Amino acid sequence: MSRERLLAALAEAGREHSTTAVMFHTAVSARMGLGMTEAKALDLLRRLGPLAAGEIAGHSGLTPASVSGLIDRLERKGFVRRIRDTEDRRRVIVEIRNDGVAGFGALFEDVVQGLEGLYATYTDEQLELILDFLRRSAEVQRAATAGLG
Amino acid sequence: MSRERLLAALAEAGREHSTTAVMFHTAVSARMGLGMTEAKALDLLRRLGPLAAGEIAGHSGLTPASVSGLIDRLERKGFVRRIRDTEDRRRVIVEIRNDGVAGFGALFEDVVQGLEGLYATYTDEQLELILDFLRRSAEVQRAATAGLG
DNA sequence: TTATTTAGTTCGCTCTAACGAAATACAGGA
DNA sequence: TCCTGTATTTCGTTAGAGCGAACTAAATAA
Structure with missing residues (x-):
């Protein structure tokens, strides 16, 4: 296979690979009963560990009000837990519930x-x-x- | 690097690769002013070529009514064009507008x-x-x- | 202590995207 | 022709997720 053909095939295969990745993510989220935002938030928590509500707002671009609702939904579905920060009792730490996922x-x-x-x-x-x-x-x-x- | 470590590293890198693919897709869609469903529909059309409204319904799991609205939005944004099927004039073929994308x-x-x-x-x-x-x-x-x- | 700032929540509202049911337009057979 | 079935659209409604503003609780400065 010529280098040229090779590169073209790679471009196509790469696109296809990305597409299947996106479809798989979408399917898994749907099966877990998660919306886009909820899935994204869970991924944040998985990658960065427990976060304060405000930090989730920062990373997601959502307003604090929206984050409150988001955490409500994730909590209701059993995926996360709210924990009062013992240092600063205004803050709420959100943590993934391993038994939930x-x-x-x-x-x-x-x-x-x-x-x-x-x-x-x-x-x-x-x-x-x-x-x-x-x-x-x-x-x-x-x-x-x-x-x- | 031991085979065991190698496999673990691959699992992690693969997850990360998927995550970045999803984030890139999301960012591109946002920039194009597309919702999840609209992006998915455009991708369908890109991969399968022009489709009838009903075929989009079939592939996406949406109801015909929802597909009508979906096509309306994509058309209004200039990404697709409706074409009456000349064979069966009940059918509407949806085609990507190259000048739009x-x-x-x-x-x-x-x-x-x-x-x-x-x-x-x-x-x-x-x-x-x-x-x-x-x-x-x-x-x-x-x-x-x-x-x- | 009192005032100010900060973190998160609650409330009321809006917008979007989905749905089902009914309508429209056409195809195809009796 | 007329009737039945099919493809899409229109209409009215609903559910969800986001926002800003007002509120509560706690930390911090004066």
């Missing part, structure tokens, strides 16, 4: 298994290459996203 | 350039490996998504 781990089983099977077909050197590619590719996307802010 | 190509410039730069650092053999990985990985995600339907 645990039941949905099964949703990822197919993907996890599928990827494990996929990885099993590669040598260590090949996996190192793929790992590096994934990291650098993610960085490109992150930078591009920031450039749209 | 063209202006937003710039949103992808950073990603395209970034990825080109990234690809440039690999040999043909390495790119073949990456291409194969992307395709197989997308297939895993597609299958997993279908499993949640």
Whole structure:
């Protein structure tokens, strides 16, 4: 395959890969009964750990009032817990409830298994290459996203 | 790096890669003034070509009434055009307006350039490996998504 | 102590996007 | 032709998620 064709195929495959990722995320959120904003908030908490309500507002661009409602919904659905900050008792820390999200781990089983099977077909050197590619590719996307802010 | 660590790192990098893909998609949609449903519909049209309103309903899970409104919004924003089917004049074919989406190509410039730069650092053999990985990985995600339907 | 600022919540409102039911327009067979 | 079924639209309604303004509680400065 010529380099030119190779690059064109990669562009197409990359688009397709992104699309399937988005569709999978959407499907998982739907199955968990989450809206866009709720899913995004849960992801924030997963990546950054427990956050104060105001911090969620900062990261999400929502107003404090909206964040209150958002936390209400997530709490009602059993995904997070409110905790009064003992240092500053005005603040409310929002924390993921592991017992609440645990039941949905099964949703990822197919993907996890599928990827494990996929990885099993590669040598260590090949996996190192793929790992590096994934990291650098993610960085490109992150930078591009920031450039749209 | 041990195989075990490698696999763990890949799992993390893969999650991160997905997250950045979703964030990029979200940011692009926001910039284009599109809601989730509208973006999804445009993506359908991009991948499958012009579709009848009813076909969009089928693919999206929306009711015909909702699809009518959806097309109204996309049309008002200049992204699609309604065309009466000449064979069956009850049907309405929805087609992407290239002149409507063209202006937003710039949103992808950073990603395209970034990825080109990234690809440039690999040999043909390495790119073949990456291409194969992307395709197989997308297939895993597609299958997993279908499993949640 | 008292006043001010800060963190979060509550309230009332609005806007959007979805829905079901009824209407419209056309196709295709009796 | 006339009738039945199909594709889409229109209409009226509903539910959800966001906002600003007003409120409560707690920290901090005067």
